[in-house]
Amino acid sequence: MMRFSANIEMLCKNESFVDRIRTAKASGFDGIEFWSWENKDLRSIGLLCQELGLGISSISGDSCEYALCDDTHSRPYIEYARASFEAAEQIGCSMVVLHSNALDNGVVVDSYEKVPSHRLFLSMAKTLTALSPYAQKAGITCVLEPLNIQVDHPGCLLHSLAEAALVVESVGSPSIRLLYDLYHMQIETGNLIANFNRFQPLIAHIHAADVPGRHEMGTGEINYTTVFSHLRSRGYGNWVAFELSPSESYEKAVKAIMDMK
Numbered sequence: 001m002m003r004f005s006a007n008i009e010m011l012c013k014n015e016s017f018v019d020r021i022r023t024a025k026a027s028g029f030d031g032i033e034f035w036s037w038e039n040k041d042l043r044s045i046g047l048l049c050q051e052l053g054l055g056i057s058s059i060s061g062d063s064c065e066y067a068l069c070d071d072t073h074s075r076p077y078i079e080y081a082r083a084s085f086e087a088a089e090q091i092g093c094s095m096v097v098l099h100s101n102a103l104d105n106g107v108v109v110d111s112y113e114k115v116p117s118h119r120l121f122l123s124m125a126k127t128l129t130a131l132s133p134y135a136q137k138a139g140i141t142c143v144l145e146p147l148n149i150q151v152d153h154p155g156c157l158l159h160s161l162a163e164a165a166l167v168v169e170s171v172g173s174p175s176i177r178l179l180y181d182l183y184h185m186q187i188e189t190g191n192l193i194a195n196f197n198r199f200q201p202l203i204a205h206i207h208a209a210d211v212p213g214r215h216e217m218g219t220g221e222i223n224y225t226t227v228f229s230h231l232r233s234r235g236y237g238n239w240v241a242f243e244l245s246p247s248e249s250y251e252k253a254v255k256a257i258m259d260m261k
Contacts, residue, residue: 002228002236003030004261005057007207007243012250021048027254028261031055033241037087046091057239058179058205059088061096061142064104069112069120069157074127081131085138095141095205095239097179100124100158111155120157125170132173143179143205144168148187151212159188165199177204181243186211186222193230200234209244216244216253217260228260 006012006029008020015023017040024032032049034040037059049056061084066073084096100120102109112120128142135142146164147153158164161180168176180203182192189195196203210220217224231240246253 005031005241025052033057035060056093058095067102071123108155135175145179148184178202179205181207183209215247216256
């Protein structure tokens, strides 16, 4: 059975961080996730989630200072990712999210326009290959997330699921998998169901929001009833995290989300 997670960076951001966790539990979510682990009280977060019976589906595993696609960043990128593994272990989380480029509040720090794309892709594969034994030893799954470049993240190297899959397949490690963000990939390619079928063996995590606006289900063009029904029919039983901002109110957004259960 799919488990529903609230991304508490977006869904209930008007509350204190601790209150967001309690609100997610009261709203019927099975877990939470958040982005950066730095400057957060990880011990308190882990204890509260344990007390409430909430899982933690993922945290961010990369830094705004280092890019996975930059071969000159490989060593510090790996060091930061390993620190992220330790943070994840501390709170009982087994998944970290990685991106091709460094992001600062969602903005691509460097698009590497003057660097040949094949070099950037090779750098990603080499760094992930070097990182994978550390992830496997820590019991962490790294999920590589392509982002849309048309609306939210112009300049991001990795913006298609097919290209991300090539990178993951080239690494060949069970600790390196795909994050399928339905919002981003609807903007980039559409064909959400066909692409899920094609890459399902590599997909370990899913993000969900509607298009346009990145709001809750039913506010845009994605037929989430059909998409979720298909995921269930294909036996997808991992996390679905709702990384979205409410169109009107938190309560209305949660109702639309829970209608998908």
